[in-house]
Amino acid sequence: MDTEDLVRSLTGDLKPVRRLALPVWRAMGWFGLSLAFAAGAAYLVGLRHDLSDMFTDGRFIVEFAAILLTSLMAAAAAFCAGCPGRPLWERFAALPFLCLWVASVVFGCWQDWSRLGAAGMAITPDPICLPTLLAWSALPGAAIFVMVKRGAPLAPLSTTALAALAATALGAAAMRLTHATDANVMVLIWQVGSVALLTCAAMLFGRRILRWPEHPA
Amino acid sequence: MRSAQNGDARAYSLLLAELLPMLRRIVGHKWRNTNNIEDIVQEILLSVHAVRHTYDSNRPFMPWLMTIANRRIADAARYNAGRAAHETTVDIMPETFSGDQPKSTQDLNENHDLLREAMSVLPESQREAIELMKLKELTLAETAKVTGKSIASLKVSVHRAIKAMRAHLEGKQ
Numbered sequence: 215m216d217t218e219d220l221v222r223s224l225t226g227d228l229k230p231v232r233r234l235a236l237p238v239w240r241a242m243g244w245f246g247l248s249l250a251f252a253a254g255a256a257y258l259v260g261l262r263h264d265l266s267d268m269f270t271d272g273r274f275i276v277e278f279a280a281i282l283l284t285s286l287m288a289a290a291a292a293f294c295a296g297c298p299g300r301p302l303w304e305r306f307a308a309l310p311f312l313c314l315w316v317a318s319v320v321f322g323c324w325q326d327w328s329r330l331g332a333a334g335m336a337i338t339p340d341p342i343c344l345p346t347l348l349a350w351s352a353l354p355g356a357a358i359f360v361m362v363k364r365g366a367p368l369a370p371l372s373t374t375a376l377a378a379l380a381a382t383a384l385g386a387a388a389m390r391l392t393h394a395t396d397a398n399v400m401v402l403i404w405q406v407g408s409v410a411l412l413t414c415a416a417m418l419f420g421r422r423i424l425r426w427p428e429h430p431a
Numbered sequence: 432m433r434s435a436q437n438g439d440a441r442a443y444s445l446l447l448a449e450l451l452p453m454l455r456r457i458v459g460h461k462w463r464n465t466n467n468i469e470d471i472v473q474e475i476l477l478s479v480h481a482v483r484h485t486y487d488s489n490r491p492f493m494p495w496l497m498t499i500a501n502r503r504i505a506d507a508a509r510y511n512a513g514r515a516a517h518e519t520t521v522d523i524m525p526e527t528f529s530g531d532q533p534k535s536t537q538d539l540n541e542n543h544d545l546l547r548e549a550m551s552v553l554p555e556s557q558r559e560a561i562e563l564m565k566l567k568e569l570t571l572a573e574t575a576k577v578t579g580k581s582i583a584s585l586k587v588s589v590h591r592a593i594k595a596m597r598a599h600l601e602g603k604q
Contacts, residue, residue, distance in 0.1 A: 217469055217476070218451075221451070222444075298502075
């Protein structure tokens with residue numbers, strides 16, 4: 215088809231479109247609804263018995279806040295990645311909070327080592343962790359993937375990775391409220407490890423999930 | 432673009448018409464293969480149209496457009512690189528048949544005469560072995576039964592006959 219003919223066909227039957235909301239508003243909307251879902255589900259499942267004690271621990275508060283901020287900022291970054299012309303640094307917005315989350319867990323490992331010695335670093339298999347995280351993240355994950363598909367597929371790999379990070383971080387936060395795991399090394403390997411694994415897995419499917427529409431409206 | 436988002440076809444048509452020469456220039460600058468320039472420009476236009484709802488009217492238009500254009504040029508480069516990895520460029524397409532001409536009837540007749548002449552110089556026992564095994568296509572066992580000779584003796588006769596015929600034919604050339 216001739217390019218001028220293409221222009222005529224694109225402009226011939228033009229319909230008004232609903233503008234995409236700003237990434238920050240979309241992220242807040244997704245995070246608010248997903249947080250309400252996770253909190254409600256955690257309450258129904260049953261909160262861990264030592265939760266009130268855990269919230270007196272400064273390190274746990276920092277870790278929990280870092281998980282939630284990682285989720286929120288990763289969602290905002292995923293929505294920014296789908297908007298052409300936005301600065302590249304926005305895609306790394308979740309990185310400081312992700313580092314803070316991992317650092318707080320590593321600091322907890324060091325505290326366990328100081329307090330209990332080698333016993334505090336004992337690693338045991340926890341095969342239920344990955345499917346549990348997947349279950350907690352499934353609904354927020356489905357919602358964010360539907361939302362990022364409304365954007366432009368400019369960076370499919372990083373967009374799907376950030377969306378998966380947002381959903382799985384929220385799932386990890388819910389697990390910290392319900393799953394009583396004392397050893398931080400177990401949290402590091404099984405919870406943070408599962409988040410990393412699912413994020414990488416989502417990245418592999420990025421190009422299949424986010425594509426340029428072949429038949430534009 | 433703001434008007435286009437609201438469904439103003441005339442404003443959209445003006446915008447795309449103004450963008451066309453610029454997009455051709457940008458693609459031409461980044462893309463060496465001049466045959467594909469129009470294809471990539473069309474891809475960019477289709478992409479702009481498909482994601483026009485992502486344009487934020489509070490932000491400048493050109494970075495929005497250039498991000499899409501650069502992305503589509505990169506996609507085209509990746510697609511071409513992937514396709515080139517499975518293709519081999521040749522200057523002349525190889526023929527699928529031999530350049531040798533088939534033998535004419537005259538050539539075949541001449542060959543038959545030469546073979547007949549070569550056989551005529553063979554001793555009787557060797558000529559008989561060749562006739563039965565190579566012309567009548569009998570097996571060694573059948574030939575042995577017809578001639579009353581042993582299989583080993585027939586093998587020797589055929590071998591010597593072929594050697595003698597070859598020498599005769601080479602002497603003729």
